[in-house]
Amino acid sequence: MFEGVEQASATTRLIVDVQNNTRLWNNYGHTPRELAAEKSNLLPFPSTQPRRARKTGRNEPCPCGSGKKYKNCCGKANIIFCCMGAGQTAGQIRKLNRYTSKKRNSFATSPVYLKNAALKCIR
Structure with a gap:
């Protein structure tokens, strides 16, 4: 199929270049290369887990403020x-x-x- 390693690597580079420069529906019309360039604009992941609200017990005062259980x-x-x-x-x-x-x-x-x-x- 290929006459040498150089021809195979050149073809592989062309295929990868086409894939990285093709606009994709999943990327909302952006190319993977454009998204990689915009990586610096992304917000970092939060370092702490979000707090979960404590479940109200049946005999505790109601959180609505009525004063009832x-x-x-x-x-x-x-x-x-x-x-x-x-x-x-x-x-x-x-x-x-x-x-x-x-x-x-x-x-x-x-x-x-x-x-x-x-x-x-x-x-």
């Missing part, structure tokens, strides 16, 4: 929003909340319990 304020909203995603109507959600308020034990807010309770309220 989280479980009696915005913690109840989590049950409602969880069930609204299942496509229940407002009446079914009220029925579900009444049903779950009767069962005030530790499993009352588990996802499996809520799913079963939502199925009972739909019927």
